[in-house]
Amino acid sequence: MPETGGSSETPGGAAPTFLHDARSLQRKLVEEYYRDLEANERPRRPVAYMLVGGNLAEILRSFGFEVVFPEIVALNCAIKHQSLDNILHAESLGYGLDVCGYVKNDLGLQDLGGKTSFGRIPRPDVLVCSFSGCYVYVKWWEALAESYGAPLFMFDVPYMREEVPRKEDIDYLVGQLWELVHFLEQRTGQAFDMDLLKRVLIESRRAEDGWVEFLRAGRLRPSPIEAYFESIFYMFPINVLRGTPEAADFYDVVNTEIRARVRDQTYPLPEEKFRLLVEGVPPYTNYRAFWDFFRKWGAVSVVATYPKVGGLFDRGFRHDPARPFESIAEYSLGAYVNQSWPLRRKIIADYVKEYQADAALIHGIKSCRSFTAGQGDLRDWLIHDQGVPTLYIESDHEDPRYFAPAQIKNRMDAFFESLEQRRAVAIAGGRTPA
Amino acid sequence: MSGVVAGVDIGSTTAKCVILGEGSRVLGKSLNPVGVDIVKDAEHALEAAVQDAHLSRSDVAFVTGTGYGRYKVYFGQLVVTEISCHARGANFLFPGTRLVVDIGGQDTKAIRINERGEVVDFAMNDKCAAGTGRFLDVCANALGCDVGEIGPLSLQARHAVKVTSTCTVFAESEVTSYVSRGKDPKDILAGLHASIASRTLSLMQRVGVEPEITFTGGVSQNEGMVHALGRRLGVPVNVSPLSQYLGALGAALHGWERLPGGAA
Secondary structure (H helix, E strand, C coil), X not given: CCEECCECCCCCCCCCCCCCHHHHHHHHHXXXXXXXXXXXXXXXXXXXXXXXXXXXXXXXXXXXXXXXXXXXXXXXXXXXXXXXXXXXXXXXXXXXXCCCHHHHHHHHHHHCCCEECCEECCCCCEEEEXXXXXXXXXXXXXXXXXXXCCCEEEECCCCECCCCCCHHHHHHHHHHHHHHHHHHHHHHCCCCCHHHHHHHHHHHHHHHHHHHHHHHHHHCCCCCCCCCHHXXXXXXXXXXXXXXXXXXXXXXXXXXXXXXXXXXXXXXCCCCCEEEEEECCCCHHHHXXXXXXXXXXXXXXXXXXXXXXXXXXXXXXXXXXXXXXXXXXXXXXXXXXXXXXXXXXXXXXXXXXXXXXXXXXXXXXXXXXXXXXXXXXXXXXXXXXXXXXEEEEEECCCCHHHCCHHHHHXXXXXXXXXHHHHHHHHHHCCCXXX | CCCCEEEEEECCXXXXXXXXXXXXXXXXXXXXXXXXXXXXXXXXXXXXXXXXXXXXXXXXXXXXXXCCCHHHCCCCCEECCHHHHHXXXXXXXXXXXXXXXXXXXXXXXXXXXXXXXXXXXXXXXXXXXXXXXXXXXXXXXXXXXCHHHHHHHHCCCCCXXXXXXXXXXXXHHHHHHHHHCCCCHHHHHHHHHHHHHXXXXXXXXXXXXCCCEEEECHHHHCHHHHHHHHHHHCCCCECCCCHHHHHHHHHHHHHXXXXXXXXX
16 A cells, blocks of 8 residues: 555554543433433423523523434434435425525424434424524524424524623623523423522533543643544533533543543554644534544644534633523623634634644535634634644535545645645754644 | 656546656656546556656656545555645746646646745635536537637637636536527637636635746646636746646656655
8 A cells, every 4th residue: 555645544553442431421321312302201391492502501401391402413413324314305395505404404304203313303392592603593493483383582692702791791691591581481380490500500510620621631742632523422411411410420431531541641543643723513424534534644633613612611611500690691602603703713823822733624614604604714814824734624514415525635635745744844954843 | 777756647537647767857658538447547557658758667666646546556655645746746847836726627726835846835626627627628518619629719719708607517508608699619718718717816816826826737738728827817827748747747756755865
């Protein structure tokens, strides 16, 4: 087999021997979650649909709701190669090529009866649209409300242009949260229990502490974690189960495993040749193939923005039982996609320094202009203003028709070739290589 | 002859091979269409180039594969992307090159390079054949022309039409519509070339336009395209009879560095 530009075909060598306790537990939690959703009968708990970014799960949980995140159902469909059928069905209903893949997967799936290989997705009793940073979601939830005849609560979150939220914005959101409480009391016939909400928030906070400890392990050299691909597996508890003891306990298992990796010097790759910052939503439909493109070149992502869509906890935010509604409001405002580009750029520049990233890779997706618009400028800014070699590639997170393996591989190979060349020249010139 | 290396470039439509000898002298080359059996096409490209150089296969000490089919050059010792190879090849032929524009069968690339021929930045066309060689093939076919004659014909245009479609299929419909309205095929061809030049310029601007600019890939042999691109840029672009072989040439140069005593 010929060599590739100075690297052997599999420089990563054999897969590392991780304990895999965390991965096994994560799989178990996912399976149990979908099994419980399907078996939700006698007595049936009410079901709420909600969006991930800046969500209000703790309030819904305090009312005893099962919370379904259609975005997460959609990405589970995509990673299991089931999204295209749903998308094509949605297109047959009249949703165009340019409509978000999450939206089409969900609407197609529901129209086909809600059955997936990992469980049947129940119908919603209420729809809570917490649309931090994405305005397509408003129309999606309106379509669901019409389709199911379910009551819809629209939670309006102002866009963030300043690092510290304004008091009037927090007050605006707190007012809406009390409206939500009233809405849920009417729908469930239950009185709101503030003490119960505070107990849920204590568990949220515990999970957030554990999640952040895991993410910050990427600062070590070499990194004991894969901060993009591996983090995505471990996002499920912080996004879907946040507020439950199971989510918080999960990160104890994860961090025990990461400490063992550091102790035993067991890393994602035997040789960490490039430390990458990754920005953007992954191509779930070709997740493993995309990951292999990194591994082949000895590239490890040490920090990534996408795992922060559920909350920028690593930037210091925590849900606070002492300030329940105010902290939930701050959380919703602080969702990653709800940040203006100057704020996103600052986060990324800080990450490059804190995690000692050599280069950046941006994966844009056709589906989502909220996340992707501006990434071309981000690329130019990283290269020219920050001196960070950056590659921009594009496909989609849900629709496999947009993933062109040969083209993506070609771009990534060329990018890593150029990084190797620069490093060789720097070493020859007696400079510290990037 | 231990100092002989080969570069094999398997593109989307053609397979190219260049044989280099001492002093980086081009000893032979070949160009063939690519079929369904890429492994065979790669072997055939090398055999034909070796024959052109009046050598035998055993004279070649090192083979580098490049292009979309680079992983199918099983007999090679090194694989390098065509982006790095076009950069190296352009630097070899035109050392002042700072921007390479490669228009091939299905790809258009703008590659910023430094004085050593190393890639600084690059941008490629989206997952779409608009603005590539395939686009010209389809439109030539719609006009009933041979692809080899469309460049010279476009240079005879008097009033170039405006082609607005960015999609290859829709552009073909637009061409048909102009034909049915009685437009002169030369004017239509000039419009098509100008449309590709505009798209290419936009790609070049993404990495930064800086002379000298060297035009490579199969479409660089089309003099109408060379004219349209130079006109859009406002500066002439470097072209060479070897432009179509620059990927293979760059691959051979990469291989040369791997030979004991090869230039670093």
